Amino acid sequence: MHNIQNATNAAGLQNQIKVSTSVSTGVLGVSYPPSAGAFTSDALNFLQPIVGFLSSTGAPLLANIFPYFSYIGNPSQIAIEYALFMSPGPVVTDGQLQYQNLFDAILDAFYSALEKVGAGGVRVVVSESGWPSDGGQAASPENVQTYVQNLIGHVRKGTPKRPGNIEAYIFAMFDEDKKQPQGTENHYGIFHPNKQPKYNLNFY
Template identity: 80%
Template sequence: MATGSFFVLGAGLLLCLLIAGVESIGVCYGINGNGLPALKDVVGLYQSHHIGAMRMYFPDQGTLQALRGTNIGVIVDVDDSNIAALASSADAAKGWVNANIIPFPDVAIRYIAVGNEIIPGNLAQFVLPAMQNIQNALNAANLQNKIKLCLLTCKWKWKVSTSVSTGVLGVSYPPSAGAFTDDARNYLQPIAGFLSGTGAPLLVNINPYFSYIGNPGQIPIEYALFTSAGPVITDGNLRYQNLFDAILDSTYSALEKVGAGGVRVVVSESGWPSDGGQAASPQNAQTYVQNLIGHVGNGTPKRPGAIETYIFAMFDEDRKQPQGTENHYGLFYPNMQPKYNLNVF
């Protein structure tokens, strides 16, 4: 999937910050829909509903302008079409930083994501050198240690990373056996080393919906929706009551196996569709999102502590092709009314 991240509040819907360092809930900002609100109204929606964080999938200048001074934390993605050029040219990376980062010192940019779900693939070879060149450009501009304050006085530094799907996992069961595929490991092992050196997290899109519809005979829907009455999987001393935790801990196990157990994971997308496919309904979407919000403050069996998580997505995206569940992840209609109520906190 490809969209951004925010906090939301609508007709009884409250998504507030979960603070543990810079950890928070965000909601993705998808723009591939008809009739979406003006940028100033979208940002106003975040502010009026205490939206804490956003993921945007390209450095849209209008959105960055609208975010000035809001303290909304932001993940800014690098367009896939630019990654090869940024990998091959330090000057190109400097130009990208000069155009998209330096002009916005009052935008709370948390992470720069070099690529979304392109490992493994034709562009995978360019991800690490592009990350390195962008980091060097930030260093040269003295931005790598620039501290920004959020609304509740938490602090963060801009970090360069990449976002991957859980397709990079070749083994995910049990979670302690988690390991990257051979192909993905060739790219992710050196990337994980880079992240270890800079203190940046790995961004991972975790969507139990896809795991469930891919194997509904073996995965109970309650396990995917956080509604299991008790543990479903026992892995040594650890017990797993939901699929989200199992996938995230499998990713941590895979990082440990490439010598990067200290790298933190930020969940850069997670959601459930309300239409367009098997088990896609407003009720299931509401159940998943509400339970996700309530859960991520606790962490996983393997890694207790708040999980910085970005919900997919703010609005439905009816222009996405092919048509299907990807068109139906929105929390809000284009008129900014909530699709369903989330009674949390």
């Protein structure tokens, strides 16, 4: 990251190109409640210098956030409506903050973890988020359309901890039909491998 930053500096592009890296929710040792969010000690060995670099350059941390995995990992405690942005009201109360969807709770756990390591000023960009349409529990065309459409509508609102726009990217453009082993990871695409749309989306 330092070498790439030096190269962008040398090219005079440091104000146009931000150097960062992506992490999964696996770096969070604690994610519930969101205010208790903290990185694992193993992850922190790598992340402490990384977030220091991000703080100094003004670059965001990229986080891949998939409520699907949290849901299937604990379906008895997590309602699918909470994972799909469909809860009619708050599900989790964390101090003064109330959470109506799992996406916000995970994202705010990242912000809490960053604050605990002195990097509260680092912005989080959601570099991947999606839901599978096949290959596993709760993986269906209806659920993926619900999740992605609701995600598009939600990102303008921000999270309870950080109101405002969320920069987020949908995973993925196409199904990865050749990926092995076969499972849910083959079925995240908006489009089938033959370029036909799997479902309709409104980017309003």
